[in-house]
Amino acid sequence: MNKIVSKKTLSRRSFIQASAAVGGGLMLGFHMPDALAATISPKSSSTSTAVGTEINAWLVIDKDNTVTMRIPHTEMGQGGLTSVTMLIAEELNVDWSKIKTEWADANRHLRNNKEYKVMSTHGSQLVRLQHPHLMGAGASARERLKQAAAEAWGIDRSQITAKLGTLTAGNRTATYGEFAEAAAKVKLDKEPEISIDPTKWWLLGKPTQRLDIPNKVNGSAQYAIDTKVPGMVYAAVKASPVPWGTLKSHNFDAIKSRPGVIAAIPLKAVAGKRGQPDLQDAIAVVADSYYRAKTALDLLPVEWDFGEAAKDNSAAYYAAGHKLMEQKGQVSGKEEPKAAETIAASSKVVTASYQRPFETHARMEPINATVWVQDDRIDVWSPTQDQSAAITLVADQTGMDPKNVYAHTMFLGGGFGGNGGGGTGVTRQAAEISKQLKKPVKVIWSREEDLAQDKQRPLAVAKLTASIGDDGLPTALFTRAAWFSQDAMNQIGGATSDYGIYNIPYKVPYRQHERHNAKTHIPSSTHRAPGANQMGFMAEVFVDEMAIAGGWDPLEWRLKMTEGLDDFQLVFKTLKEKAGFRTDLPKGEGMGIAMVESHGTIAACCATVTVSRRGRLNIEKILVVLDAGRVINPHAATEQCEGSVCWELSHAWTGGLELEGGRFVNTNFDSYNLLRIDQNPHVETIFASSGGDKFGGLGEPAGPPAPPAVANAIFYATGKRIRSTPFRQHDLSWT
Amino acid sequence: MKFTLNINGESQQVDVEPETPLLWVLRDDVGLTGTKFGCGIARCGACTIHVDGQAMKSCQLQASAAVGKKITTIEGLSKDSSHPVQQAWVEVGVPQCGYCQSGQIMSASALLAKRKNPTDAEIEAAMADNLCRCGTYQRIMQAIRLASSKIQQA
Ligand code: FES
Ligand code: FES
Numbered sequence: 001m002n003k004i005v006s007k008k009t010l011s012r013r014s015f016i017q018a019s020a021a022v023g024g025g026l027m028l029g030f031h032m033p034d035a036l037a038a039t040i041s042p043k044s045s046s047t048s049t050a051v052g053t054e055i056n057a058w059l060v061i062d063k064d065n066t067v068t069m070r071i072p073h074t075e076m077g078q079g080g081l082t083s084v085t086m087l088i089a090e091e092l093n094v095d096w097s098k099i100k101t102e103w104a105d106a107n108r109h110l111r112n113n114k115e116y117k118v119m120s121t122h123g124s125q126l127v128r129l130q131h132p133h134l135m136g137a138g139a140s141a142r143e144r145l146k147q148a149a150a151e152a153w154g155i156d157r158s159q160i161t162a163k164l165g166t167l168t169a170g171n172r173t174a175t176y177g178e179f180a181e182a183a184a185k186v187k188l189d190k191e192p193e194i195s196i197d198p199t200k201w202w203l204l205g206k207p208t209q210r211l212d213i214p215n216k217v218n219g220s221a222q223y224a225i226d227t228k229v230p231g232m233v234y235a236a237v238k239a240s241p242v243p244w245g246t247l248k249s250h251n252f253d254a255i256k257s258r259p260g261v262i263a264a265i266p267l268k269a270v271a272g273k274r275g276q277p278d279l280q281d282a283i284a285v286v287a288d289s290y291y292r293a294k295t296a297l298d299l300l301p302v303e304w305d306f307g308e309a310a311k312d313n314s315a316a317y318y319a320a321g322h323k324l325m326e327q328k329g330q331v332s333g334k335e336e337p338k339a340a341e342t343i344a345a346s347s348k349v350v351t352a353s354y355q356r357p358f359e360t361h362a363r364m365e366p367i368n369a370t371v372w373v374q375d376d377r378i379d380v381w382s383p384t385q386d387q388s389a390a391i392t393l394v395a396d397q398t399g400m401d402p403k404n405v406y407a408h409t410m411f412l413g414g415g416f417g418g419n420g421g422g423g424t425g426v427t428r429q430a431a432e433i434s435k436q437l438k439k440p441v442k443v444i445w446s447r448e449e450d451l452a453q454d455k456q457r458p459l460a461v462a463k464l465t466a467s468i469g470d471d472g473l474p475t476a477l478f479t480r481a482a483w484f485s486q487d488a489m490n491q492i493g494g495a496t497s498d499y500g501i502y503n504i505p506y507k508v509p510y511r512q513h514e515r516h517n518a519k520t521h522i523p524s525s526t527h528r529a530p531g532a533n534q535m536g537f538m539a540e541v542f543v544d545e546m547a548i549a550g551g552w553d554p555l556e557w558r559l560k561m562t563e564g565l566d567d568f569q570l571v572f573k574t575l576k577e578k579a580g581f582r583t584d585l586p587k588g589e590g591m592g593i594a595m596v597e598s599h600g601t602i603a604a605c606c607a608t609v610t611v612s613r614r615g616r617l618n619i620e621k622i623l624v625v626l627d628a629g630r631v632i633n634p635h636a637a638t639e640q641c642e643g644s645v646c647w648e649l650s651h652a653w654t655g656g657l658e659l660e661g662g663r664f665v666n667t668n669f670d671s672y673n674l675l676r677i678d679q680n681p682h683v684e685t686i687f688a689s690s691g692g693d694k695f696g697g698l699g700e701p702a703g704p705p706a707p708p709a710v711a712n713a714i715f716y717a718t719g720k721r722i723r724s725t726p727f728r729q730h731d732l733s734w735t
Numbered sequence: 736m737k738f739t740l741n742i743n744g745e746s747q748q749v750d751v752e753p754e755t756p757l758l759w760v761l762r763d764d765v766g767l768t769g770t771k772f773g774c775g776i777a778r779c780g781a782c783t784i785h786v787d788g789q790a791m792k793s794c795q796l797q798a799s800a801a802v803g804k805k806i807t808t809i810e811g812l813s814k815d816s817s818h819p820v821q822q823a824w825v826e827v828g829v830p831q832c833g834y835c836q837s838g839q840i841m842s843a844s845a846l847l848a849k850r851k852n853p854t855d856a857e858i859e860a861a862m863a864d865n866l867c868r869c870g871t872y873q874r875i876m877q878a879i880r881l882a883s884s885k886i887q888q889a
Contacts, residue, residue, distance in 0.1 A: 077832030077869045209828060216833030217821045217840060219769015219809035226768035234763075259752060289751075291759040364773055364781060364834040364868045413771075413834030414868050447774045635828065639874070643831055646870025669778035669866060678859040680872040 050102060053180040055144060057104070057115045058088060058137040065165050065177035067094050072104035072116035073130070074385050075212055076415030077643070078699045079636030082210045086632055087131055090204045091138030091194060094176065095164045101211065103409035106387030111403055120386035131632075131695055135194040141183070143192045148182035149174055196693055198630055207635035212411065224410040224420075227370040227381040229440040233262055235433050236294040237443055239282035239425075239453050242306040242662035244269070244521045247281040251301040260292035261285065264300060265433055270397075277393050277419075278523070279428040280453070286433060290444055309521040310662040314459065317484050317659070318355050321461035321518060324482045325353065329514035332502035339512035342476035346467030350549045354464075354538040354723045358484075358657040358664070359457040360450075361527060362672065365413020367421035367450050371430035372440035373398055378431070379440075380407045384422025385415050397431040416647070417493065417526035417700075421445075423455055424523075447668045455525030456657065458483035458492070462501060462538040466508070472550025473560065477508040481535055482516035485524035490517055492524060495531025500596060500704065501539045505568055506561035521662065528647060529598050529700035536596035537652070540708035541723060544592070544715065554712065555581050555593050567627050567690040571595065571602050574688040575625045579606035583716055587734060588612065592712030596704035599697030601628040605645070607681075607709035611717045615733035619649065619681040619710055624702045629694025631687055637698045641685040644703035650675040652707030656726040673728075738802050742767070743811025753799035758782045760798045761808060769809035769837045773866070780865030783838035784808050790845035792864075809837035812844060819889070820844045823882035831869035839865050843879050851886050853879070 050070070052062030060068040069088050075081040085101055109116045117133050142162045149167045150157040160169045167174045176183075198205050215221040240246065252264040267282040283302055287293035343349055369382040371394060378400050384390045387407040395402040412420040430443040445453065462481040469475040481498035490496065502513035527533060547557035555576055562568035572595070575581070581591050588611055595604035608621040622645050631637050654673040658665045666672035685702070711722040718734040737750045740757075742765060749764050756775075761767045761784070773781030775794050782793040785807040812818045816825070820843050830836045839862070846853060846861040853861070858879050867875070 077830075079831075210830075212833065213825055213828055213830055214816060216830035216836050217824045218812075218816045219767070219837050221833050222768075223771075223834060225772070226762075228766070228768075289759065289763050291751075291755050291763070362868060364771070364779070364832065364866065366772060412832060414832045416868075444772070447776070447779075639828070639831060639871075642873050643870035646872065647868070650868075650870075668776050669774045670776060674866050674868060675870070675872075676866065677862045677872040677875065680870070683873060 050100070052177070053184045055141040055180065055184055056137055058134070059092070059141050061176050061180035063177045063180070065175040066098055066100060067092070067176070068100045068102060070104040071101050072109065072119045074409060074412055074415070074420070076385065076412035076420055078415070078640060079210050079633060081212055082208060082636060083632060084134055085211060086203055086208060087134040088138040090201060091135045092142050093162050093164060093202070096203070098165055106391060106407045106409070107403070107405065110388060110391060119388050132194060136191065139192040139194050140188065143188055144183040144186040145176050145179050147186045147188065148179040152179070152182065196630070204632045205630070205634070208633050210636060221411045223365050223413050224370065224381045224383040225365055225368045225413070225444060227410070227442060229370060229372055232370065232440040232442055233286050233288060233437065234290040234293045235284045235286045235430070235441050235443045236290065236297040237267070237282050237284040237429055237445065238297055238302065238449060239280045240304045240306065241452055242304070242310050242521070243453065243523055244280060244309060245304045245306040247283060248303040248305050250283050250303070255285065255296040255300050258292065258296045258299070260288040261296045262287055263437065265436060267429055267432055270428070277389070277423050277425055277427065279397070279425045279432065282429065284429065284433055284443070286437065286441065290442070294446060306662055312520065312659060312662045314357060314659045317459050317518070317520065318461060321355065321459070321482050321484065322353060322463070324516045324518060325461065325463035325480045327516070329480055329482070329516040332496065332498055332513040332515055336510050336512045339476045339478045339510040342510050343465055343467040343478055346475065348468040348549070349465060350468060350546050351463065351465040352542055352545055352723060353461065354541065355461045356459065356534050356537060356725050358459045358522060358659065359527065359651045359655055360454050360657055360672065361414070361416045361418035362451065362674065363414030363416060363418065363420060365420070366447055367424055367426050367445040367454065368443060369421070369427040369430040370440060370442040371427065371434045373431060373434040373438070376404060378405045380405065380427065381410055382407070382422050382427045383410060383412045383420035384427070385412070385419045386422060390422055390427055393427050394431045397428045398435050416528040417530060418455060419525070423525050424453065451666060451668065451672055452664060453523070455523040457527035457534065458485040458524050460484070460497065460534040462498070462535065464501070464538065464542040466546050468546065468550045472552050474508045474546050474550070476510040478512050480514045480516070481538065482518050483534070484518045484520040484522070486520060486522060488517040488519040489524055493526035493530040497531070498535055499531025500535030500598070503597065504539050505565055505597065506543070507563070508561070522659070528644065529704050532596050532598035532704040533648060536594070536598070536704035537708045537711070537725065540594035540596060540705060541711050544712045545721065553583060558593065558595060567602055570688050570690045571604050571625050571627050574686060575604050575606055575623070578625065578686060579623050581606050585716065588717055590713040590715065590717030592709045592714070592716065594705040594708035594712060596701070598701045598704060600694060601626055601697055601701035603701040603705050605705040605709035607706065607713040609710060609713040609717055611714060611732050611734065613734060615731055617653070617714070617727060617732055619653070619679070621682045621684065622706055622709065623684045623686070625686045625688050626698070626702060627688050627690050628698050628701070629689055629692060631689070631698070634687065637687070638685045640698050641702035642683040644700055645683050645706045646675050646680055648703035648706045649681070649710070652710065652725040653727045654679070656729070736799070738799060740798065740801055740806060741804065742806045743808060749798065751798060754797045756794050757784070757796045757798045757801050757806070758793040761793060767808050767810050771834055771837055773835070778864070779835070780838040780842060781835050783841040783865065785841060785845055788845065788848060790842045809841060812840065818844060819885040820847065820878070820882045823878040823885060827874050827878040827881060829871050829874040829878050831871055835865060835867045839867065839875055843875070843882065847879070847882055847886055852883055
């Protein structure tokens, strides 16, 4: 059998027991998922190495009471692996130290008609939407174990308790392992209810150490980019620097004799696939090492036809966008003619225009994929948030029956809504090259290629207008917004081009919200907290402008305008209590407030900044208050909030992609600057749960309110109103 | 060209163009994939290793220039994740996606080898080349302070 076993993975095939002492009152958890993908046989149809009896698709229980959980979601740093394990373990009621995990088999999911329900991981949905069936899998297994014991002991199931891997009735006890085989045959009349009452939870809600940490401090965690397959060759690729340009010619003879070079393969755009992970015109150089492929590609003479898009630039998009603000757009929600009428008749009107540039995911793991096309099966190792999509995509590119495509789950070096690179054309490229060369191929995009060809967050503009009444509060609000997305996409993920504006909770008597979708050749996709990430800024800076124009304190204004909305009131009241927000700090110091609701979570920030006379910005602190309902792992949730804040400040402060001649002038981390450690503010996270059954998402919502909170703080520090990002482009000096 | 490198205490013979960045030799020829590629231009720190104890960016170091030097990668920092920096990283729970963390840990351990008790400003200066897109900086600061106290107690 042709086993794919790299020399490094051999020693780690058994699950690693972490021995490090963990402080901070964390739950210790501790069988690591190995890099199964790297040890899997390409000839087998299952990736499972679990030992024992399969109770259901998620669970295998061994005689020695070891439980293997199959994780159908990806771990991209959001703690998904640990969350899934906790959700199942809560209901199964099993000793955390007895748990092993492995990645669920995406091919099985496909063959068995979506057996794992959902295998994609996005939109902060994992806990929010998948908890019922994950907890259900644990609950069902527990009840079947109890039923098996009840039948053997001749008693009723209700007399048995299941706790930490042990079944008990009176003085009889047995381990789950002893009844695993019998339980696998049990059919329940009715599936049990899951427990969503946090007061009854024994595991959920406790700060729990993430299972993947130990593998991530010693270099052993396997990412797609680390894949090694026997006989594998490497490809470096370059698509048209102006996206959707066409390849005119290339001269392979010029590089043919370089060491290790195998081929130059032109890749043709697949027509009609622009909304999907698409293949664009590109040239690939294949060699026996990545470095040889990359250096040869850099020397390859290539000619492109850039077409009309080569005329496009950011300034022209902004100008076109602001023009659209004067035209009627698609109405979000209901038409309310009284909004414009009230504004027209008012003696006090506030209006402001905003704009924000394209941004890119820039996951630390550059976009890559390894694909091995054989006659009867295809194997894919890609950093994707959606294994099912990877299968469909490769099947489409090669003409293979999807049932014969095997997508191996790997750790992702960041996802952030960009599908870890799985949403780009890289997997198609690798599939196409492997198909042509009949060899396994690893394609890696250089960072320059990644910034140029990734699917970007749309450039956006907005104009907001409000009339202010005698009490200083708005009497009407009229907004228009637009984004520039590939082929004027109407929606990106769940978001429209005014998501973050039309859904603000503030009780303005008359509101009308309109949106436009403008077209660009730049490929677009979701980006952590889509919509809210760009538009939340526009809405929440304008809120401060309205409040101040009406003579209101911005925090009191928000409290007033959400009266009667208990969850918003709780968040703002908590913020008021904890933040010490004030507007009377000496010049050069400022505090700012903002709140954006997204993914079912309300997140409010208070930013504290200092700005030197010469205009040097220092973001000292961001306090985040969130109502996310149930928080299943406060430890991971806090981390996600810290990360989301840093993520959004990277864009709003230091980032910003600039389009010139149809391509981005930012090419690498020297010209697309991410926040560095010395710029990162101290982030404090507070959960203020208003109760109810809500499981809000936490992977994204803390980010969007951070930039407007900082902009609002800058106003108090300097008197300068910031209506565009990145902040670095603004002169913040004051006298 | 064939030459021998001393990596994590072992001699490794490689056969590559002498100018090949050490990063790619480690990853593709030697099979040590803990050292990561992030930018290739010395701006992200994902490829940080130790050369004779100094933190260096392996994407900028020609492999042949490392002959005769002691190369340490994340895999060789300790046998069992017992280096105080690794322990502190686990205790604080620093990594999110983890991709940048080999580089972060190598930069931090080189700093602490020189300065057992660095100031916050010294930590920031030593770590400023290491990007983390997941935004784990706050925990990195915390973990370095913890590692520093572990080292001083030892
Ligand atoms: S890969 Fe070497 S510094 Fe980025
Ligand atoms: S942990 Fe993901 S880039 Fe640092």
